[in-house]
Amino acid sequence: MNELTYKILLGALVIAMNFIRLHYQRRYKTSHPVTEAEIAPKREKRMTQLMFFALVVPGMMWLFTGWLSFGQFALPDVVRMAGFVIGAYSMWWFYRIHRTLGDNWSPILEIRREHTLIIGGPYRYVRHPMYSDMILWMVSFALITANWFYALTISAGLAIMLTFRIPDEERLMTERFGDRYRAYMKRTKRLIPFIF
Ligand code: SAH
Numbered sequence: 051m052n053e054l055t056y057k058i059l060l061g062a063l064v065i066a067m068n069f070i071r072l073h074y075q076r077r078y079k080t081s082h083p084v085t086e087a088e089i090a091p092k093r094e095k096r097m098t099q100l101m102f103f104a105l106v107v108p109g110m111m112w113l114f115t116g117w118l119s120f121g122q123f124a125l126p127d128v129v130r131m132a133g134f135v136i137g138a139y140s141m142w143w144f145y146r147i148h149r150t151l152g153d154n155w156s157p158i159l160e161i162r163r164e165h166t167l168i169i170g171g172p173y174r175y176v177r178h179p180m181y182s183d184m185i186l187w188m189v190s191f192a193l194i195t196a197n198w199f200y201a202l203t204i205s206a207g208l209a210i211m212l213t214f215r216i217p218d219e220e221r222l223m224t225e226r227f228g229d230r231y232r233a234y235m236k237r238t239k240r241l242i243p244f245i246f
Contacts (some may be wrong), residue, residue, distance in 0.1 A: 051130075051131075056130060056155075056195065056196075057193055059134045060109070060191065060194050060195065061113060063134070063138070063187075063191075063194075067141060067187075070141070070144055070145050070148060071148075072211060078155065084163035085162060085240065086160075087161075087210065087222065087225070087226065088159065089154075089219075090159065090218055094156075096159040097210075097211050097215065098157070100210060101207055101211060102202045102203075103203075105156075105203070105204050106206025108203045109191070109200070109204075112195050112197060112200055118197055120199070121198045122197055123198055124196070125193065125196040130196055133191070133192070133193025133194040134190065136190040136193070137190030137194065138189050140183050140187050141184070143172065143186070144183050146172055147172045147183060148171065149229055150168060150171040151168060151180075159215065159219050159222055160222075162170070167223070167230055169234050171209055172178055173238075174238075175238055175239065175241070175243035175244065176238055176239050176243055177220070177235065178212075178241055179238055181215075181241060182242065184208055185208065186239065188205055192204065218241060220235065
């Protein structure tokens with residue numbers, strides 16, 4: 051298969067992802083938008099920038115320029131196609147997770163007015179299914195592009211983001227929900243069901 055096919059496949063995933071995000075972003079702005087508590091707003095802003103430079107910029111370069119061609123490596127078509135299947139699966143989860151979080155979702159770490167604690171559906175076994183899902187994207191994008199440079203920027207960006215964000219997020223949730231969140235932490239894992 052030629053490279054254009056893979057560009058179209060990656061482009062389709064990116065469009066699907068943005069569709070889902072934009073829908074919930076709009077909801078975020080219009081539904082009870084009062085923030086009760088916020089954590090590390092400055093760092094959150096920096097994290098957003100980090101993801102932009104680690105995920106979006108190199109992704110666009112791969113799609114629309116030949117600048118990352120030095121990072122291409124040989125990968126069988128069947129593996130790259132499997133990458134797309136993983137990506138499509140992860141987009142379906144991305145939607146489901148957003149729908150489950152509903153108005154509790156926010157692009158930054160905060161407690162919203164009328165925030166409720168979600169512990170069911172995708173949240174049943176892991177506390178951060180959306181971040182687990184992003185790890186799936188990472189695998190998917192790395193396989194589709196077959197580009198080690200992109201695989202490196204996206205995994206480093208995500209690793210840095212999650213290392214800072216998860217402890218802060220869990221502190222925020224514990225402050226707001228106390229023993230309920232502590233009990234929830236006891237019976238769940240962070241990112242990978244039953245493992246981590
Ligand atoms: N870390 C989660 C959610 C990411 S969205 C995941 O990976 O699925 C970030 C917002 O979700 C934070 O502002 C936090 O307040 C909220 N949040 C995180 N876990 C939650 C839960 N179990 N129930 C309700 N809101 C939650």
